[in-house]
Amino acid sequence: MTRIKSDFLIIGSGVSGLFTALKLAPLGSVVVVTKKADYESNTNYAQGGIASVFDDKDKFEEHIKDTLESGAGLCDLEAVRVLVEEGPTRVRELLDLGVPFTRNQTGELDLAREGGHSKNRIIHSLDRTGSAVEQSLLDHVHANKNIQILENHACVDLITKHHLKDKENLPLRCYGAYIVDTETGEVFPVLAKKTILATGGAGQVYLHTTNPNIATGDGVASAYRAGAIVKNMEFYQFHPTSLFHEQGNSFLISEAVRGHGGILREIGGRPFMKDYHDMGELAPRDIVARAIDDTMKKRGEPHVLLDITHRPANDIINHFPSIYERCKKLGIDITTDPIPVVPAAHYMCGGVATDLLGRTNIADLYACGETTCTGVHGGNRLASNSLLECLVFSHRIAGDIQSQGKLSYSAETDLIPDWNKEGTTNTEEWVLISHDLIEIKTIMSNYVGIVRSDMRLERALRRLKLISEEVKDYYNRTTVSLGLLELRNLVKVAELIVRSALLRKESRGLHFSTDYPEDRTPSRQDTILSHKL
Numbered sequence: 001m002t003r004i005k006s007d008f009l010i011i012g013s014g015v016s017g018l019f020t021a022l023k024l025a026p027l028g029s030v031v032v033v034t035k036k037a038d039y040e041s042n043t044n045y046a047q048g049g050i051a052s053v054f055d056d057k058d059k060f061e062e063h064i065k066d067t068l069e070s071g072a073g074l075c076d077l078e079a080v081r082v083l084v085e086e087g088p089t090r091v092r093e094l095l096d097l098g099v100p101f102t103r104n105q106t107g108e109l110d111l112a113r114e115g116g117h118s119k120n121r122i123i124h125s126l127d128r129t130g131s132a133v134e135q136s137l138l139d140h141v142h143a144n145k146n147i148q149i150l151e152n153h154a155c156v157d158l159i160t161k162h163h164l165k166d167k168e169n170l171p172l173r174c175y176g177a178y179i180v181d182t183e184t185g186e187v188f189p190v191l192a193k194k195t196i197l198a199t200g201g202a203g204q205v206y207l208h209t210t211n212p213n214i215a216t217g218d219g220v221a222s223a224y225r226a227g228a229i230v231k232n233m234e235f236y237q238f239h240p241t242s243l244f245h246e247q248g249n250s251f252l253i254s255e256a257v258r259g260h261g262g263i264l265r266e267i268g269g270r271p272f273m274k275d276y277h278d279m280g281e282l283a284p285r286d287i288v289a290r291a292i293d294d295t296m297k298k299r300g301e302p303h304v305l306l307d308i309t310h311r312p313a314n315d316i317i318n319h320f321p322s323i324y325e326r327c328k329k330l331g332i333d334i335t336t337d338p339i340p341v342v343p344a345a346h347y348m349c350g351g352v353a354t355d356l357l358g359r360t361n362i363a364d365l366y367a368c369g370e371t372t373c374t375g376v377h378g379g380n381r382l383a384s385n386s387l388l389e390c391l392v393f394s395h396r397i398a399g400d401i402q403s404q405g406k407l408s409y410s411a412e413t414d415l416i417p418d419w420n421k422e423g424t425t426n427t428e429e430w431v432l433i434s435h436d437l438i439e440i441k442t443i444m445s446n447y448v449g450i451v452r453s454d455m456r457l458e459r460a461l462r463r464l465k466l467i468s469e470e471v472k473d474y475y476n477r478t479t480v481s482l483g484l485l486e487l488r489n490l491v492k493v494a495e496l497i498v499r500s501a502l503l504r505k506e507s508r509g510l511h512f513s514t515d516y517p518e519d520r521t522p523s524r525q526d527t528i529l530s531h532k533l
Contacts, residue, residue, distance in 0.1 A: 002186060005191045005192070007024075007194070008021075010032045010196045011196070012034065012200060013149065014134070022137065022144065028146070030146055051063065051117065062119055066118050070285075071376075071377060072380055074379040080375070090392055091388075100125055101132075102124055112124055114256055115259065116282070117382070122384050127323055128321075128322050130387070133387065150181075155179060155199070155219075159174065159175040159189060173365075193407040196397060197219040198394075200219070201347060202489075203348075205493055206444050207445040208242065210242055216493075217348070220351050224352075224529070225531060227361075229352070230352055230373070234503075234511045235377075237286070237380060239345075240292050241254075245330050254320070254323065257306060257308055257339075258288075259282065260319055261310070262306050263308070264292065265305045273288065276290075285381070285383065304341060309337065309338065313335035317335065352373065354393075357399075366401075368397055377389075379511065421479060421480070424480075436470065448494075453515050458502070464494050504527055
């Protein structure tokens, strides 16, 4: 049977995974596991840009202040300071790698502004920043002989002492992961000295999301099952402006459109954001999303309008070519027509708890990017801080690993058993998976969306527990498949979000409860969950 040994195993091929791979390649062999093609990730869909201080008129303290204000009192100040102060150096590394960031007429970086930012500090590549960064990183990864990418492979489970026979006196440590080839169905161990989770978010837990189909919370679910601590899962950011169109597939309309002067209007044409916040369209995302949600419900309308038609047509097309092209294909000319938009699940602010070096509570297991909760986002992520977090903490993970000197495999590595599929059978009952998947998404969208209540959350949890038991039974007797793995992970992530939301008896950031609309605790308090193995 197949067994792979590598110095480093990275699960996920977004900017976190690829940047970490490039950093670790000089230290040894790297295996990158990705569920689809190597370019498919949340990174690839990021339109806006990377927030970082590059203007002489801007200051670190102002970026820190904006981040803390968006985070609703839950950010870790030390983590935010690391993010902001180390950010420009990491962005310059992308420039050195050839990322084609947009420049102004004088040749300097074109700095845009997005919601929650007091200064122009968004470095971007038109409205295709994520794709531009991803492609540059992939070019360098493919050219590196120390990095092997396993496309169409997925993580089944992280390997810990619980897969060993004699485990009583062993510490909680990660030895790698069981990986499935999704084309052949073969499951095999990839054994590593260090394992890094970089699997992105879990937007597919909701009916409407800006995330790609692969965003199924694999990192959080597998880490939790292995004994990792997860934190602040109740804070799921809904992007305020996702295209409303039956063929739009929740296409993201970048925050930069509002930063460039876009106005949110009721379907009748009246602007409404000043009714909700002094910053209007540039208010933090949670406020804008709730304002849109409230406006739609009050008026009984299926969407609102984002209007940028007052800007010159050439200016709109030059700044937002991807959005213009996508909308034009659907019959919407954004230079003359307002864009119909609705909020959609966008970013997971909670996740696997890590320290400032990306370490989890499981030895030899690191995590970075959207999979994690580093403390930088708090109760609500500031626009365009996400790619910055990926860069800064991926670099820190590699630095921590390098500081440990020569690495060796754990003594137990050779005792890791092959995957045992005895007692399982192949099944063609895809309807069981698809039915449960739709039910999970519907429960989460109806009961655990932008506005919540204890009654809705309790009802959601009861139903999710029933589905979880069904999925567990089905998993235990069925041969591993990608659809089954994703369903298993999504129901676990859904359950973690609901359990976390029930623990927070206040409204803060992205978590708004009708039972506790004004009750805000005076000090920082995280929601922490861990699995008792």
